[in-house]
Amino acid sequence: MSSIIRKDPRKNWILRNRLHPLHQQMLVAEGAGNNAVVRGPSGLIRKNPHNIGFIGPNGIKRIDRLGGSGTVVAAGQRGEAVDTRLPLVQISNPESWIVVVPDLAGGRLTSHDRDVLGQARQLAAANPACAVVALVFGDLSENLADDSNGLALAGVDRLLHFSGDDWNGYCPEQELAAMLAVHRQLLPQHWLFPDTHLSGNDRALRLATRLEERPAMHAWQIRDGRVTCRAGSERNDVTRSLPKVVALLAECAMPVDDSRHEVLPMALPELPGVLARIQDAGAVAVDPNQIAMAEAGFILSAGNGIHDWEQFHEAARVLGATEGASRVAVDDGFMPRFRQVGATGTWVTARVYVAVGISGAVQHLQGIGACEKVIAINTDAGCDMVKRADLSVIGDSQEILAALIEQVKALRQPAASEGGRHHVA
Amino acid sequence: MSLDKSLKVRVLVSVGQHPKSGRERRADQDSRALELALGMPGFSVGLLHAGSESPALREYLGMGVKAIDVLKQPSSADVVPALVQALRNDSPDLVLCGTRAETGEASGMTPYRVANALGWPLVPAVVSISRGSDGTYEVLQALPRGQRRLLKVRTPFVATVDPAAAEARQSAFGPAQRGQLQAVAVASVADPAANDLEFSPARKRPKRIAAARKATTAAERFKAATVKSASKGGQVLVKETAAEKASAILNLLVAEGVIAVDSPS
Amino acid sequence: MLNAALPWLLAGFLIVLGAGAVRRISLWRAGRPAPVDLIAGLMAMPRRYLVDLHHVVDRDKAMSNTHVATAGGFVASMALILLVHGFGVDNVWLARALLLTTVVMFAGAVLVFRRRLNPPSRLSKGPWMRLPKSLLVFAATFFIVTLPAAGILPDGFGSGILAFVLLAGIVAGLGEMLLGMGWAGPMKHAFAGALHLAFHRRPERFGGGRSTGLKLLDLDTAGDKTLGVAKPADFTWNQLLGFDACVQCGRCEAMCPAFAAGQPLNPKKLIQDMVVGLAGGTDANYAGSPYPGKEVGKAKGSAIEVITEGLVSQETLWACTTCRACVEECPMMIEHVDAIVDMRRFLTLEKGTTPGKGSETLQNLIATDNPHGNDPASRTYWAADQNLPVMADVKEADVLFWVSDGAFDMRSQRILRAFVKIMKTAKVNFAVLGDEERDCGDLARRLGDDATFQSLARRNIEVLKKYRFKRIVTTDPHAFHVLKNEYPDLGGSYEVLHHTRFINELVEQGRLQLNARTGGTVTYHDPCYLGRYNGEYDAPRAVLNAMGIQLAEMERSGFRSRCCGGGGGAPITDIPGERRIADMRMDDIRATGAEVVAVGCQQCTAMLEGVVEPRPEVQDIAEMVAAQLVDVAEPATAREVA
Known part of the structure; x- marks a missing residue:
């Protein structure tokens, strides 16, 4: 290969000129616009100041001139070798207890659980003989109880684990009996719960009712022995002295990140026989298209760029996605009005939002503001939806959907017999 | 429960507030509870409110109920004893209410304490109730992301209605004006613990910033705390084949866990 | 023989007509009372008929001439027939005059007949197809019967078989004209129409006046009084009379945007259903276009049955955009929009069945004063950078700028900013109400919630009372209409101007200087609530003219402007049709070849901009003017002010 660097003056000019109509496309064509090597007219490599740096907290662009410079990188590398094992914190003879009942959705610690455990650690820090106990109902996955894993890194000193089939479903009365038994045994200083729908929230309220405690629900800050909670309609905060039972919102405290803990299993208390008046008859298979738009976790949304509606519906069915639509698709009568996503339709909160043939009007982008991951399938690389999307594929939606349907079917083939139920979060 | 008897459902309703203006209105979840009650065949629906006699209560009447029993209570009172007493006198088969109030502390304790005092089971986050085959009631409970769980409960029980339950019907002005707010005399019990509560306008919660664990320089801490990872625009696939593009999408869907694959869990 | 029988025949028919009229009147009297000055109305009736009604009919010259000949001929003939044949006044000249009038009537009837040979779809068929023949028979028969009295034929003429033929003609003619008038034939329109003009619920409309504000609803619920109209008998009696005046000409149908969009509304059918309701029965005899997508013959009702339970479906009532095109076009001056809103009031205030996002919107209006x-x-966040004087601070200003709910919408904010720029350039002494302003109540009222409208309006009036200003200017024609025409009922009378008229004044006074606008063709879309509701057609055009713009007018512009689909809460109730009204309007705009469509309403802007691109650009007149302002070079003082 020749070592002579060939210049394409026109291309370079377009790349330099952000106002050029082809600028965006050229950046994309050059591959990952951010890291493109751009040569100036003299052949020197140019740094494009628009493509480096990051946006600072006040919205102003920052360019780190050190650029992760030598000393810092070296320091980081030296530190890493030490990191592999964090210092182990041991509490041999606990005198007081803080009980945390994590959600453990799907048997894993959620980030919310970690925040609550972090809060528990902060409370426990006041007394070196105070231990954080995790009270866990149901099965755990991935050896969470292992001392070098999950619970240990999240800050759990002791573990009370009620496991087995009896504890996997919805059994609030039995859980309450267990919590009361633990309460009698340990007389903990505090009970901390993640304030989550039907899990932590329900448990906290049941326990508080039986203990005749006034719980602090929707708490988001504990400071100086006082707790601040979000009150009704999110319009007020209530601050009060810290009670025994506290249900905490996500991000109430920083999770533990600098120590390891023992996670010693404790003996389970004797439980009285409980008459279960609420029987769990199991999860109900829900057709994704019956899920309310605002609640759906996975939305496949159609816009003006869809021409084969049969295929779109099939894609939604195969993917198990809830269908959505842009205003135009609804106006044109292809989709019912309640499917409309956007400021004038439904504000959605999906974890993954796939926009097929939607260019991204302002109202639509407003409506998907709360979505975590956005995937755009569009023919126009310059449209606003592509700018918003975390992954964009440019091309004919019909071909791409067809390929996607095929691949999902292939993926499902071996697992078909397992039944198509989605995991319940 | 026998089918002959007309079953009684009591809906506990409160005065809500609009989240933006703070103006009094029917509470959203309580009105969904009433909607659920009105949609249950074979039940006679009655409304119960403990607290002040606010004109906002008329919005419940506008949904097509003739009257509300109002247990007049001062704002400093603990309303649960009054509610329990009224419910004991009335002995309904089913008590419905919202999950969380829109005003005050809004801890969501009221239904739990009422159920506890009556000795009835409490079923939270309900979206529908129907009569089962064997004398039990089949209750659909709302799980996050539109999922549902089926529970079986015998009456009497207390149920809180989830915000995912069917939206309340419109409140019409005419019936709202004609309906009755019937005052029922009950003693009130003061709530001493309320004195500890200190209300203030909701503060914006601090945004969590990612702290660099081993930051040694200020520049690094600053960068770790402020860099926005996702907002700088995502990956764009242009030249790949349709199959490659599709598999890129599929990989993301699987990574996000929205497509069920037989992964070990 | 014939001469001997005729007076008795005439008397008989007149008695039957009288009986029919009494029955018809008793049907109308089932309605609620209405304050009407009966004597003054009857006195004014001829003028209303000959001037105001003729003015509307005259928009179609051919039809106008036809009707003048036929109706004029008939009325004159009938009077002379009573004299000549009824009372036997033996005067040759009277008889000859009768001959002349029957000829005129015959000529008119021929024209009616020719129109009915190939009738446009908007005309009703059925008995209406028979009418021209009856008219011809009537005119021809009485022409022949009168020939002897006029001395043209000998007295003995008309005996034997001819007498029977003539008798049959007389019976047929009089039957259609007199019997039909009292007993619900097509000629009912003449009888009911004349009385409708006399007892019209909006007498202000006659003599060049304008009355478009909805009537206030009494919110008293004591007793079992229903709010709004549930049953035909809940209309006022003169509304029922108005329905009976319908001639089924279908001009309303041809103008109705909802009908054209395939939504289930046809104003003509609606009025006919009201007639079915007031008299009782089914719509099986209706012979016009149906509600799009709905079959004819299934509807039935009576004066005491709820209208929406069998007679008219709820979607029909909610499809209306209250654009008033039907009312503007109706030659009988029937008030369709009033009737629709009256029925909506029942659905919203008593039944609570406002469709679509209606319930949510009304709750918001109640709880937050904006939809x-x-x-x-x-409310003033949009003006954070505008440094606007607020009434609460200044207490007094020449102009109160009514911002409207556009304050919350980012597109409308551009219009508001443009208008503020204009006022600042012209150095207008103005102020806004800021957070003290509330929704004007237009939307609540059109959705039938008069309780919320009255609550909003009363509170707005309370606020306005606190401050001194000469007049109110707003960029929102809906607020303009409500403040100007509907607040006076609640005690708030103001001089209200739409911003286009205000800008035009500023230009005329030389306080604004505008550059000539270059660039593509421009057309202008008349907002319904500015044009038809308030007669403001000239000021916006004058402003555009002042910028040197030659408008490419749409075929449907001015008082015939087609609605954008955004009025009457239609975007909220969102009744499905086959097309969107905004798309049809955009097609009208495209037909002019315009690159820019100028509008004077933020609702129209929103609706027209909702049409998929490529399409002509939509700009408010304020935005266009703001772009053409000549900066008066006073930099020093300007800086001080800013």
């Missing part, structure tokens, strides 16, 4: 549930304290 989208925005924080009422954020």
Whole structure:
């Protein structure tokens, strides 16, 4: 290969000129616009100041001139070798207890659980003989109880684990009996719960009712022995002295990140026989298209760029996605009005939002503001939806959907017999 | 429960507030509870409110109920004893209410304490109730992301209605004006613990910033705390084949866990 | 023989007509009372008929001439027939005059007949197809019968078989004209129409006046009084009379945007259903276009049955955009929109069945004073950089700028900013109400919620009372209409101007200088609530003219402008049709070849901009003017002010 660097003056000019109509496309064509090597007219490599740096907290662009410079990188590398094992914190003879009942959705610690455990650690820090106990109902996955894993890194000193089939479903009365038994045994200083729908929230309220405690629900800050909670309609905060039972919102405290803990299993208390008046008859298979738009976790949304509606519906069915639509698709009568996503339709909160043939009007982008991951399938690389999307594929939606349907079917083939139920979060 | 008897459902309703203006209105979840009650065949629906006699209560009447029993209570009172007493006198088969109030502390304790005092089971986050085959009631409970769980409960029980339950019907002005707010005399019990509560306008919660664990320089801490990872625009696939593009999408869907694959869990 | 029988025949028919009229009147009297000055109305009736009604009919010259000949001929003939044949006044000249009038009537009837040979779809068929023949028979028969009295034929003429033929003609003619008038034939329109003009619920409309504001609803619910109209008998009696006046000409149908969009509304059918309701029965005899997508013959009702339970479906009532095109076009001056809103009031206030986002919107209006549930304290956020004088501070200003709910919408904010720029350039002494302003109540009222409208309006009036200003200017024609025409009923009378008229004044006074606008063709879309509701057609055009714009007018412009689909809460109730009204309007705009469509309403802007691109650009007149302002070079003082 020749070592002579060939210049394409026109291309370079377009790349330099952000106002050029082809600028965006050229950046994309050059591959990952951010890291493109751009040569100036003299052949020197140019740094494009628009493509480096990051946006600072006040919205102003920052360019780190050190650029992760030598000393810092070296320091980081030296530190890493030490990191592999964090210092182990041991509490041999606990005198007081803080009980945390994590959600453990799907048997894993959620980030919310970690925040609550972090809060528990902060409370426990006041007394070196105070231990954080995790009270866990149901099965755990991935050896969470292992001392070098999950619970240990999240800050759990002791573990009370009620496991087995009896504890996997919805059994609030039995859980309450267990919590009361633990309460009698340990007389903990505090009970901390993640304030989550039907899990932590329900448990906290049941326990508080039986203990005749006034719980602090929707708490988001504990400071100086006082707790601040979000009150009704999110319009007020209530601050009060810290009670025994506290249900905490996500991000109430920083999770533990600098120590390891023992996670010693404790003996389970004797439980009285409980008459279960609420029987769990199991999860109900829900057709994704019956899920309310605002609640759906996975939305496949159609816009003006869809021409084969049969295929779109099939894609939604195969993917198990809830269908959505842009205003135009609804106006044109292809989709019912309640499917409309956007400021004038439904504000959605999906974890993954796939926009097929939607260019991204302002109202639509407003409506998907709360979505975590956005995937755009569009023919126009310059449209606003592509700018918003975390992954964009440019091309004919019909071909791409067809390929996607095929691949999902292939993926499902071996697992078909397992039944198509989605995991319940 | 026998089918002959007309079953009684009591809906506990409160005065809500609009989240933006703070103006009094029917509470959203309580009105969904009433909607659920009105949609249950074979039940006679009655409304119960403990607290002040606010004109906002008329919005419940506008949904097509003739009257509300109002247990007049001062704002400093603990309303649960009054509610329990009224419910004991009335002995309904089913008590419905919202999950969380829109005003005050809004801890969501009221239904739990009422159920506890009556000795009835409490079923939270309900979206529908129907009569089962064997004398039990089949209750659909709302799980996050539109999922549902089926529970079986015998009456009497207390149920809180989830915000995912069917939206309340419109409140019409005419019936709202004609309906009755019937005052029922009950003693009130003061709530001493309320004195500890200190209300203030909701503060914006601090945004969590990612702290660099081993930051040694200020520049690094600053960068770790402020860099926005996702907002700088995502990956764009242009030249790949349709199959490659599709598999890129599929990989993301699987990574996000929205497509069920037989992964070990 | 014939001469001997005729007076008795005439008397008989007149008695039957009288009986029919009494029955018809008793049907109308089932309605609620209405304050009407009966004597003054009857006195004014001829003028209303000959001038005001003729003015509307005269928009179609051919039809106008036809009707003048036929109706004029008939009325004159009938009077002379009574004299000549009824009372036997033996005067040759009277008889000859009768001959002349029957000829005129015959000529008119021929024209009617020719129109009915190939009738446009908007005309009703059925008995209406028979009418021209009856008219011809009537005119021809009485022409022949009168020939002897006029001395043209000998007295003995008309005996034997001819007498029977003539008798049959007389019976047929009089039957259609007199019997039909009292007993619900097509000629009912003449009888009911004349009385409708006399007892019209909006007498202000006659003599060049204008009355478009909805009537206030009495919110008293004591007793079992229904709010709004549930049953035909809940209309006022003169509304029922108005329905009976319908000639089924279908001009309303041809103008109705909802009908054209395939939504289930046809104003003509609606009025006919009201007639079915007031008299009782089914719509099986209706012979015009149906509600799009709905079969004819299934509807039935009576004066005491709820209208929406069998007679008219709820979607029909909610499809209306209240654009008033039907009312503007109706030659009988029937008030369709009033009737629709009256029935909506029942659905919203008594049944609580406002469709679509209606319930949510009304709740928001009640709880936050704006339709989208925005924080009422954020009403002035749009003007954070505008440094606007607020009434609470200044207490007094020449002009009160009514911002309207556009304050919450980012697109409308551009219009508001443009208008503020214009006022600042012209150095207008103005102020806004800021957070004290509330939704004007237009939307609530059109959705049938007069309780919320009255609550909003009363509170707005309370606020306005606190301050001194000469007049109110607004960029929102809906607010303009409500403030100007509907607040006086609640005690708030103001001089209200739409911003286009205000800008035009500024230009005329030389306080604004505008550059000539270059660039593509421009057309202008008349907002319904500015044009038809308030007669403001000239000021916007004058402003555009002042910028040197030659308008490419649409075929449907001015008082015939087609609605954008955004009025009457239609975007909220969102009744499905086959097309969207905004798309049809955009097609009208495209037909002019315009690159820019100028509008004077933020609702129209929103609706027209909702049409998929490529399409002509939509700009408010304020935005266009703001772009053409000549900066008066006073930099020093300007800086001080800013």
